Amino acid sequence: MSHIKIDHPSLYILAAELWYKLRGITCIRGKGMEHRLVESPVLIVCKRGAGQLKLDLEDYRIRGDAVHFARPGQTIGIEVEAGQEIEVYLIRFDVLNDSGAKVDYPVTGELPVHHNVQTILLSELMFSCWEQDEPLERLRAQSAFQELIYRLLGNIRRLPESHSRAAHERTKEFIDSHYYQNLSIELLAGIAELSPKYYVDLFKKTYGLSAIDYMTEVRMNHAKLLMLQSEARLKEVAVQVGYSDEFYFSRKFKKEVGVAPSVYIKNRRRKIVAYTPSILGQLLALNMTPYAAPLHPKWTAYYYRKHRASIPLHLSAYRFNRDWPANIEALRHSSPDVIICDDGHLQQAERKELEAIAPVFTISCQDDWREQFKMTAEFLNASQEADVWLNNYERKAARARERISRELGGDALLLISIHKRRCYVSPLRGMREVLYEDLQLNMVPRRVELCGYEQAVSTEQLAGLEADRILLNVCQEPESLGYWKSLQMSRPWQDLKAVRKNNVYMISSDPWREYSAYACLRMIDDLLLHIHGNRPNVIWN
Secondary structure: OOEOOOOHHHHHHHHHHOEEEEEEEEEEEEOEEEEEEOOOOEEEEEEEOOEEEEEOOEEEEEOOOEEEEEOOOOEEEEEEOOOOOEEEEEEEEEEEOOOOOEOOOOOOEEEEEOOOHHHHHHHHHHHHHHHHOOHHHHHHHHHHHHHHHHHHHHOEOOOOOOOHHHHHHHHHHHHHHHOOOOOOHHHHHHHHOOOHHHHHHHHHHHHOOOHHHHHHHHHHHHHHHHHOOOOOOHHHHHHHOOOOOHHHHHHHHHHHHOOOHHHHHHHHOOOEEEOOHHHHHHHHHOOOOOOEEEOOOOOOHHHHHHHOOOOOEEEOOOOOOOOHHHHHHHHHOOOOOEEEEEOOOOOHHHHHHHHOOOOEEEEOOOOOHHHHHHHHHHHOOOHHHHHHHHHHHHHHHHHHHHHHHHHHOOOOEEEEEEEOOEEEEOOOHHHHHHHHHHOOOOEOOOOHHHOOOOOEEOHHHHHHHOOOEEEEEEOOOHHHHHHHHHHHHOHHHHOOHHHHOOOEEEOOHHHHOOOOHHHHHHHHHHHHHHHOOOOOOOOOO
């Protein structure tokens, strides 16, 4: 975990030399927030609750005695522990010099401060005034923001080395370097100079998982690295990561990773590159973990969270592989056996560079996901595994179709997406095929081919579809979020039948925008979570 990357005196100098201008404030309530891109500096203040904050690849604990800063170009995600809720303010601002020009604010990460109720009161005042959208109230919000910055800088807390957080950092580092030993809670608590009970509770609150779970995670990550060695034997791997019983290690590995060690070793002997996220989705459905794949906490959130420790080489996943030259360079030094990609976003120069590194197998985007999945499996000599997976998928889709239809009755379901300042109906292939074909739901419009991603619809046209329920995906970037916020306040939106009945369900871009076998399975799971026995989770920002 990293903190503010400049010293405290420099913060005071910045406060004196620069001008801070409030640009907007959002309150995140409930179960958290999926990753979104920020285009201006953001100050994150926790009003209540606790959770995990992800700034790009860095993890932080959200709590009352610290605030956090994000810089433009970073992504922000908030995760809340099961059964918990949180309330957090995201305060967007610009930093200007004396001539009025924007400057790059050099502060990012965590700023420890003394817990001060005034911080919360000022944030609440800013939010209330800003929401009124009147000049004088906006001026008052600006004034509160200046006061907030002043108080935060005045309340910076220098943490002594004996602080319990520093003590937990010591034990965390001890686990990192002594994971192969027989480590007990009593030993770790002794290192932290805390009672075992207090140590256990505080570790979980600080890092979001228990000390034992963290130790298991470290051990499994080292085991995966050892398994990459061709001469590695399972018994030796178990001993080297702290398990004297190789059978217990095997059970533990399968529980944590999802496949048995023997299957993992077999899959990893061949260094396969999943060059695009959809290929990663096909491989995971075959229980194959690639050597390299595009991973990022926003662009491929689920894969990053679940598989980042299993995939040694992380390629850029930023906006349809915009960083492909950097990916080429990384692959050139890793000597992969084969590169699998789809032809949807592959540039000619990019393909030529890839072919100079390893054989390239290309999947046609013209085929549906089932054909793409079977072609991938055939290439990897896993056709039998693919057939088993597809049969299981069809059975699951049939059961889900019955459950969802029973829950919805005859209700008409509409799928829309908001991007920038427009609404699109059933915009992507995976969305359409799962809802219209695999689940055979009562969708509107009846003929999905009439609406595509390039065809926007107005709220008046949405009203004409008379949907009883709406699945809504909002692109997590500032312009789309701003439009969604204003749309919720508009009369045409509020008059929609589904909105009046509180039947609007927010769905995430991950998995609904991916086109792969694994993504389609996750779409069904996600829809069951929203529809079957759950109330809608409309977000009112």
